[in-house]
Amino acid sequence: MMLAADERFEAYGTSHVTVLVVFAVGVVVAIVAGRRLSGGDREQLVRRTFAVVLLCVTIPLQVLQLTPDEWNLRTSLPFQLCDLAWMFAAHALWTRNRLTSTITYLWGITLTTQGMLTPDLASDFPEPRFLMFWGMHVLIVWASFFLVVGLRILPTWQTYRRTVAVTLTWAVAAYVFNVVAGTNYGYLNRLPQNASLLDHLGPWPLYVVLEIAIVAAVWALLTWPWTRASVRETSRVA
DSSP: OOOOGGGBOOTTSHHHHHHHHHHHHHHHHHHHHHHHHTTSTTHHHHHHHHHHHHHHHHHHHHHHHHSTTTOOTTTSSTTSHHHHHHHHHHHHHHHOOHHHHHHHHHIIIIIIHHHHHSOOOOBOTTSHHHHHHHHHHHHHHHHHIIIIIISOOOOOHHHHHHHHHHHHHHHHHHHHHHHHHTOOGGGOSSOOSSOOGGGGGOSTTHHHHHHHHHHHHHHHHHHHHHHHHHHHHHHHHO
């Protein structure tokens, strides 16, 4: 479906900047709320309400992409990491699971935020696709801060390694599907059409190898402070 010029999303236009401001304020709210709720009587209720809200935003987006008017083999299947991140986030919010909390945190802080800074989006506000796209991305990152920084469901080196393993498994599966179906989920087979940070990492397959190495290193840096914090908290308890 063709959109009129005034209906098309513009990177860093008014709607984009507005969403980023709301997102930044929400990060602070998520951290403060998590700190106040952690271990309290209302924590489970708020966590699970958050999970339900996340599902109510993301599931319609996935269903919308499978309808005849929106169906496109190259974009409609839930093979992007953000399509999986909301599932892990919902599980972490509902169960307080450390592994899915770590996956939500590491994927959200790095990969989902990249999608927010360089969004692959055509529809502008108030189109439903715009609302659901940003709802999914913003809620995933808010959940990551709420779970780890707020509730202090802290990553460990074990959950870091398992997150890397889960991500590599996804990458291999997505790459094979891309080769068979001629798609480009995860931008594993060619660079995205829109400008992104991947443009600075060289041609395929160099940019894929460098991206994996850089992401693994950044995730280690994001994990390290929390492992030290966990040790200090354990020492104080002892």
